[in-house]
Amino acid sequence: MLKAIILIGGPLKGTRFRPLSLDIPKPLFPVAGLPMIQHHIEACAKVPDLSEVLIIGAYPKNDLSQFVQQMSSTYGIVIRYLQEFTPLGTAGGMYHFRDQIRSGSPSYFFIMNGDVCADFPLLEMVEFHKSKQALLTIMATEATRQQSLNYGCMVLGKEGEVAHYVEKPSTFVSTLINCGVYLASLEIFQTMADVFHANQQQDHLMQLCGNGRDPAHIAFERDILTRLAGSGRLFALPVLRWWSQVKTAGSAIYANRHYLALYKQKQPNRLASMSNDSCNIIGDVYIHPSATVHLTSMLGPNVSIGPNTIIEPGVRIRESIVLANTHIHAHSLILHSIIGTGTSVGEWARVEGTPCDPNPNKPFAKMENLPLFNVNGKLNPSITILGTSVSLAAEKILLNSIVLPHKELTRNYKNEIIL
Numbered sequence: 001m002l003k004a005i006i007l008i009g010g011p012l013k014g015t016r017f018r019p020l021s022l023d024i025p026k027p028l029f030p031v032a033g034l035p036m037i038q039h040h041i042e043a044c045a046k047v048p049d050l051s052e053v054l055i056i057g058a059y060p061k062n063d064l065s066q067f068v069q070q071m072s073s074t075y076g077i078v079i080r081y082l083q084e085f086t087p088l089g090t091a092g093g094m095y096h097f098r099d100q101i102r103s104g105s106p107s108y109f110f111i112m113n114g115d116v117c118a119d120f121p122l123l124e125m126v127e128f129h130k131s132k133q134a135l136l137t138i139m140a141t142e143a144t145r146q147q148s149l150n151y152g153c154m155v156l157g158k159e160g161e162v163a164h165y166v167e168k169p170s171t172f173v174s175t176l177i178n179c180g181v182y183l184a185s186l187e188i189f190q191t192m193a194d195v196f197h198a199n200q201q202q203d204h205l206m207q208l209c210g211n212g213r214d215p216a217h218i219a220f221e222r223d224i225l226t227r228l229a230g231s232g233r234l235f236a237l238p239v240l241r242w243w244s245q246v247k248t249a250g251s252a253i254y255a256n257r258h259y260l261a262l263y264k265q266k267q268p269n270r271l272a273s274m275s276n277d278s279c280n281i282i283g284d285v286y287i288h289p290s291a292t293v294h295l296t297s298m299l300g301p302n303v304s305i306g307p308n309t310i311i312e313p314g315v316r317i318r319e320s321i322v323l324a325n326t327h328i329h330a331h332s333l334i335l336h337s338i339i340g341t342g343t344s345v346g347e348w349a350r351v352e353g354t355p356c357d358p359n360p361n362k363p364f365a366k367m368e369n370l371p372l373f374n375v376n377g378k379l380n381p382s383i384t385i386l387g388t389s390v391s392l393a394a395e396k397i398l399l400n401s402i403v404l405p406h407k408e409l410t411r412n413y414k415n416e417i418i419l
């Protein structure tokens, strides 16, 4: 039997995802029509013998209870949310809930960062892990030399063994990076216990340092992976499939495009298709069945339309996510943008952002995940985001801007954050 853990952090994480995370926990933000971590759950549900998914985070239980119920009934596996009393780090929560993870004696368990999106190679990881008799297998991919510094970096020894691991190094170590997806054997809890007890002994010192962390805090990368590197039991499986972090709203658009492309390969019935009674579709488009889209509108490529949304005649949408209950009035244009729940875009309005895709000329380039402002205090060009329940008046232009919830916009805006 196998299990999976999905780490989702808490409300204080994911700040670069605002204002989209103001109304909905970031792990539940819909990408290609499904909450971000539903893609993880769906990948897990396809692994034979995987019978339980434990979501670990510091969000209040109520934020996730409905989602967890829905997921259990959709996929027919046990799904539970375990709430940390305070953020315990990427391994502290797993150690805290170790009895729940170990119950039923799973042979192995996956650990998945909730803020990554990928064509998860879970079956390959199981085969690889078994063949190596590993304690832990890391899904790995290539990054550019410069971008590798933002990730965990590994140097491999013989047969995929990790000889050296450095988390977010300050100088170049390797272009092989940690994807934040792992397969672990149960003995990993022994390593966590060693780290936990060492930390407890240093507890009084830590309090003196005043770092504000709970003594049960354990960082999986710095405390566990670094310790296991070179032990002969930590392995990495380099993969060439699509993988990306989702740290910023811009990276949600990028992830949306890739999940839609995966639907085309694996579940084409999820994508909207052209027929006599449909609107004009270009490329990969997801339309929730409850949305009403006028025949004369044109959507795509890479567009997701949420539940109960109304799209009037002549609308053009490209490379964008439109969330639930929005009203897109006639002849408006939406490009490289995210339109928040319950928002209204007026007739003939234009909402446009700047694409922030990885550099196509650099092999293995990843999303940049730039902060909102550059060093000169200016807004970095990015996608345009309309928060929840915003109203944009007819014939207005909104370019490269971020609009917080409940704003009424009656003029044009360019490169602004509208608070």
Ligand code: GDD
Pocket: 007, 008, 009, 010, 013, 056, 057, 058, 084, 086, 087, 088, 089, 090, 093, 112, 113, 114, 115, 116, 150, 151, 152, 153, 167, 168, 177, 178, 179, 180, 221, 245
């Ligand atoms: N339950 C819980 N508790 N989850 C947490 C906590 C915590 O205290 N802190 C972070 N997480 C979750 C986050 O929500 C995210 O899904 C994942 O753990 C990793 O979060 P970060 O700590 O922000 O790390 P990172 O994303 O910068 O780097 C990690 O992922 C990269 C790949 O995306 C590292 O594992 C890197 O080595 C790796 O390259």
